[in-house]
Amino acid sequence: MSRVNAASELPPHDPGTALSIRNLHKSFGSKAAVDGIDLDVPSGSFYGLVGPNGAGKTTTLSMATGLLRPDGGQVSIHGVDVWRDPIAAKSMVGVLSDGVRLFDRLTGTQLVEYAGLLSGMDRPTATQRTADLLKLLDLEKDGGTLVVDYSAGMTKKIALACAMVHAPRLLVLDEPFESVDPVSAANIRDILAGFVRGGGTVIVSSHVMDLVQRMCDHVAVITAGRVVASGTVDDVRGASTLEDRFVELVGGRRVGEGPEWLQHS
Structure with missing residues (x-):
């Protein structure tokens, strides 16, 4: 049975929160793409969502904006439940989905x-x-x-x-800088920064850690369908760079010089 409309999962609306996600789940067959995500995005923030390929970023954003129905959990945009009142919720959000024609x-x-x-x-x-x-x-x-x-x-x-x-009051952008030339990317960043200065909220997913570190004030790291760190960029990265902290959290770095046949000196 779907738990999408299960009551009491979302806390009372905080006017300072643009997007609130509670216990969000989505599986495709036996694979749990999103496995119980909780996330609060402050109003007026430039929020980065980062994670390796297959981490569940796109699935999470699709459910958060009403494009994909979750198996369980709740999502609200400025206090409006996305699945109980989808028309009102969607009127407050603008979406740029990666790969959608x-x-x-x-x-x-x-x-x-x-x-x-x-x-x-x-x-x-x-x-x-x-x-x-x-x-x-x-x-x-x-x-x-x-x-x-x-x-x-x-x-x-x-x-x-x-x-x-x-x-919209909230922009949700999935990989907005992929395949974009540097000039267009700089123009898009300026426009989004102006949108935030004007009181809007931006959520952006990206694989480019340096870009997120320079552009965003908040960030969440997702891996295996779960949030493993979230908060201000400074809090999440600590004393290291966001890229180093990201690799530490998600794993996967291979240390070594490679096979001998690749060495030329």
Whole structure:
């Protein structure tokens, strides 16, 4: 029996919490992809979610944003239960999911306007916000180009525009910098930092520890479907770098010079 709506798992809503996750579970066959995750993301934070491949990051974010139904546990966004009141919860969150295809036979302008209309806004508002976002993301001259013809960096930026057009309070971004050139990545980071300064909350998953250390103020480390450390970046990394602390927590480092046949001196 599903435990998604089990009462009493979530504490009373704290106005200072943007996302609250309690005892979240998800299995695929005999494999537990997410195994009892608890997590609180403070409002106004830039929160990094890091973990090795297969750790459960994408599954966790998909359940947290209503894209994938959990086997058990609860999730709330600003106090609204994602599975009891999905429309209200989803109206407060913008999502950029890794690997999810866009309607790429639309132009960039059409795609963002369509995202706005789907969120319930009227066409004039959707049109104006689309123009504002394309200017912000340096995509004005490419608004009339089909998304299928965009570069990887442009595609990430237009997907970010779709996630932001309805003015969400929370942005959840799964690997937003993967396959993105340095210039586009820097522009995206600046936009997200401005969003946080304006009172929004950002959750970003990434494999690049140095990027997370420089960009985020909070971080959670996930491995084998569980949170093994969470808190401010300084608290989690301690006296070491975030990368060294990450490897220490998840394991897997191989020490050695390699086989003899690789040595040339």
